[in-house]
Amino acid sequence: MESVLGRYRNLIVLVGVLFAQILGLAIQVKRTSDNEPTRLIRIWAVGSVSPFEKVLAWAQTSTGNLWHNYFYLRGVRAENRSLKAQIERMSLEQVRMSQDADQARRLQALLAFKEQFISQTVAAQVIGSSGSEQSRSVFIDQGEKNGIKTDMAVITADGVVGKVLRVYRSTSEVLLINDQTSGVGALLEKTRLQGILRGTPSGEVVLEKVMSDETVPAGEQVLTSGGDGIFPKGLLVGAVTKVSPGSELFLNIHVRPAADLSKLEEVLVVTKIDERQAEPDQTNAARAVDILAERLPGVPSKPEVAAPGAAQGSAASEPGAKANAAKAAGSEASSSTTVVKKAPASGPLPTGSSPAKSSTGSPVGSATNSIKASGTNSGSPGSAKPGGATAPVKAPAKPAKPASQPQTQPVQDSPQ
Amino acid sequence: MAITYTSGEQVEVYRFSIPATVLIPLAAVFLQAWLPLRFPFFTIFDLPLLVTIGFATARRSPLAGLLTGGLIGILQDALTHQPIGLYGISKTVVGFGASSLGIKLDVENAGARFLLTIVFYVIHEVVYFMIARGLVGLHMAWSWPHELLSGVANALLGVLVFMLLDRVKQRT
Numbered sequence: 207m208e209s210v211l212g213r214y215r216n217l218i219v220l221v222g223v224l225f226a227q228i229l230g231l232a233i234q235v236k237r238t239s240d241n242e243p244t245r246l247i248r249i250w251a252v253g254s255v256s257p258f259e260k261v262l263a264w265a266q267t268s269t270g271n272l273w274h275n276y277f278y279l280r281g282v283r284a285e286n287r288s289l290k291a292q293i294e295r296m297s298l299e300q301v302r303m304s305q306d307a308d309q310a311r312r313l314q315a316l317l318a319f320k321e322q323f324i325s326q327t328v329a330a331q332v333i334g335s336s337g338s339e340q341s342r343s344v345f346i347d348q349g350e351k352n353g354i355k356t357d358m359a360v361i362t363a364d365g366v367v368g369k370v371l372r373v374y375r376s377t378s379e380v381l382l383i384n385d386q387t388s389g390v391g392a393l394l395e396k397t398r399l400q401g402i403l404r405g406t407p408s409g410e411v412v413l414e415k416v417m418s419d420e421t422v423p424a425g426e427q428v429l430t431s432g433g434d435g436i437f438p439k440g441l442l443v444g445a446v447t448k449v450s451p452g453s454e455l456f457l458n459i460h461v462r463p464a465a466d467l468s469k470l471e472e473v474l475v476v477t478k479i480d481e482r483q484a485e486p487d488q489t490n491a492a493r494a495v496d497i498l499a500e501r502l503p504g505v506p507s508k509p510e511v512a513a514p515g516a517a518q519g520s521a522a523s524e525p526g527a528k529a530n531a532a533k534a535a536g537s538e539a540s541s542s543t544t545v546v547k548k549a550p551a552s553g554p555l556p557t558g559s560s561p562a563k564s565s566t567g568s569p570v571g572s573a574t575n576s577i578k579a580s581g582t583n584s585g586s587p588g589s590a591k592p593g594g595a596t597a598p599v600k601a602p603a604k605p606a607k608p609a610s611q612p613q614t615q616p617v618q619d620s621p622q
Numbered sequence: 623m624a625i626t627y628t629s630g631e632q633v634e635v636y637r638f639s640i641p642a643t644v645l646i647p648l649a650a651v652f653l654q655a656w657l658p659l660r661f662p663f664f665t666i667f668d669l670p671l672l673v674t675i676g677f678a679t680a681r682r683s684p685l686a687g688l689l690t691g692g693l694i695g696i697l698q699d700a701l702t703h704q705p706i707g708l709y710g711i712s713k714t715v716v717g718f719g720a721s722s723l724g725i726k727l728d729v730e731n732a733g734a735r736f737l738l739t740i741v742f743y744v745i746h747e748v749v750y751f752m753i754a755r756g757l758v759g760l761h762m763a764w765s766w767p768h769e770l771l772s773g774v775a776n777a778l779l780g781v782l783v784f785m786l787l788d789r790v791k792q793r794t
Contacts, residue, residue: 216684220718223692227707227714228757234705235758246757334701337654338709339665340754340762341702345655371703381703386761407763468662 324438326478327361328352332470333377342385342409343368344470349376357436359476365442365464366390366430367473378475382467383443384409391433392443392461394426400433403443403461411444413459420457422449428461438479634730636680636791646790647673647694655701666772668743670694672780674713675742676787678720679729687724691717705758712749716742732781739780743773 211218232247330346348354350373358370360380368388371381381388384405392403392413399420401413413428426446432439444463452458638646650669657664674694678687695713699706720742723729729738747769754760 216688216718216722219685220688220714223688223714224711227692227696227711231705231707231711231753231757234707237759332659334655335658336702337651337656337658337665337698338702338704340708340750340760341704343703344659379703385703387703407761470659 324476324478325480326476327474328354328477330360330378330473330475332473339409340407342382342388342405342467343371344380344382346378346380346473346475347376348475349374349378351376353477354378354475355477359437359441360473361441361476362465362470362473364466365444366437367465367467367470369436370475380473383463384411384467389434390437390443391431392428393431394422394446395429396426397422400431401459403428411461411463413446413461414452414456416457416459418451418455418457422446422457422459424449438476635682635794637794638677638680638791642790643677643690646787647677647690647697651694651697651701654698667776667779668746669779669783670698670709671713671716671743671746672739672776672783673787674717675720675739675780676784678717679724679735679738679784680787680791682721682724684718684721684725687717687719687721688714689717691715704754704760708750708753708758711753712746715749716746719745735781735784736777739777740770740773743776744769747772 229247232250233245235246237244237246237249328348330348332344333347334345336343346360354370354373356370356373360367360369366383368380368382368385370378372379382405383390383403386405386407388403388405390403391400393400394413394416397420399416399422401416403411403413405411416422424446428443428446430437430439430441430443442464444461446459447462448460450458647670650673654664654667654669674687674691677690681687681690691713692710695708695710696706698709698713702708720738723738727734727738729735751762751764754762
């Protein structure tokens with residue numbers, strides 16, 4: 207025995223070290239399933255024990271079935287009939303209840319619609335990488351003491367970078383979006399098709415789960431959908447570069463990230479996201495008395511004198527309404543910055559809307575720069591309306607004021 | 623008078639000082655993590671692997687080789703977000719193999735080191751690929767041209783690294 211141990215000592219130590227590391231791997235690795243990830247060692251342990259358990263259970267069930275199916279058949283037919291009737295009644299009730307539940311969910315969604323705003327960020331320097339092609343992550347110089355937590359979104363002025371994977375005392379590890387274990391809920395800007403953005407082993411980014419019968423043009427921008435609960439909706443991720451038929455029923459959409467993931471130097475970690483109710487636009491709300499006033503005899507429906515002033519006045523009221531939504535995003539590496547989320551350029555908004563880069567304090571005076579969380583443009587009630595579309599409606603409101611003074615003069619001057 | 627001949631070639635065994643044993647692997651792991659920030663192409667190199675091979679071939683002790691490889695690999699794993707043990711297992715195998723081969727072959731000249739590094743780089747990648755796909759479930763793509771070219775690149779760098787290690791190793 208001793209001679210065997212002595213002769214094969216190196217090999218035994220090698221096997222022991224490898225076994226210990228494989229065991230360590232099995233403890234760490236989790237295999238994903240429909241329910242929740244399960245550790246590999248648990249899968250192995252269950253896999254080695256469960257066959258015996260299955261055999262025992264089969265033997266037990268067979269014995270029980272033999273007794274019940276052969277010896278205990280009294281009243282089974284009658285019980286079967288009554289149970290079938292009960293099932294039919296309950297199925298009808300279930301259909302009715304599920305319809306009620308669907309309606310309740312829809313109403314709830316309408317009532318509790320909320321927008322997400324990036325309200326606080328922390329700037330960080332990239333200080334290191336994983337150094338491996340199989341692991342695409344970077345380390346930043348902000349950690350737990352700076353308020354960083356796991357699953358916080360990490361962005362740059364160009365676009366989304368990744369999410370915080372692990373937090374240490376004064377550093378954090380950020381998983382990049384082009385890592386194969388990364389996943390980001392995304393949607394296409396114009397077509398509004400939703401999918402999941404994943405990295406590939408080669409470091410590319412692909413958009414998955416888009417049906418193959420959809421049309422996706424190259425060059426279309428990809429935004430975050432907010433569905434993953436990590437990235438606020440509407441952040442720029444990248445642009446579609448190539449679309450090809452993929453496996454099964456989905457397209458294979460390659461996306462070029464907007465942020466250069468191989469040359470990261472400074473990033474922003476989103477530390478706080480606010481949610482608030484979508485407020486209807488009250489600034490240009492027409493009052494009932496104004497609308498009635500325009501219908502009174504003798505009051506012109508579209509006064510020429512007041513119209514230009516009214517249009518300018520209504521346009522002037524836009525900055526006040528929209529200034530609340532727009533805050534300048536500092537590009538300096540300050541300890542906390544306030545960044546306003548950009549709105550996707552779709553729906554009623556013109557395509558000129560730009561991402562939330564550092565707007566240097568210029569007042570947001572037009573609807574094109576209305577920077578709010580996306581989703582409001584999907585037709586939800588009370589959402590921000592473009593000022594241009596409502597200006598003509600609001601024009602009659604202004605003439606109500608001068609109606610008491612110079613309003614009468616044009617009436618007198620008009621030939622009658 | 624009987625004349626005896628020594629049939630086996632005397633193989634020199636070296637050792638490294640404790641500071642060198644600790645600092646050189648740490649420096650390799652640090653450079654492996656830091657250089658890709660400035661030079662993205664550097665991810666094809668594996669400095670910790672080269673240090674493992676260098677230590678293993680110099681010490682010519684399978685036990686020391688596998689333990690050194692395992693520790694360096696685990697340290698490298700800690701910087702990635704993958705489970706700890708992937709590089710550990712791969713470099714344990716390489717450390718054991720390189721030191722076992724170092725006993726039998728003369729690996730002091732540049733040509734032998736070049737070929738040795740290519741072979742062990744490929745072995746390292748194969749083991750990593752099998753563990754990552756089989757155990758961890760990672761989706762990995764294998765490309766022979768990429769691996770062979772990376773092996774050649776690592777071998778060229780390895781020759782330089784071994785020359786640096788020659789300066790700090792001590793004869794036992």
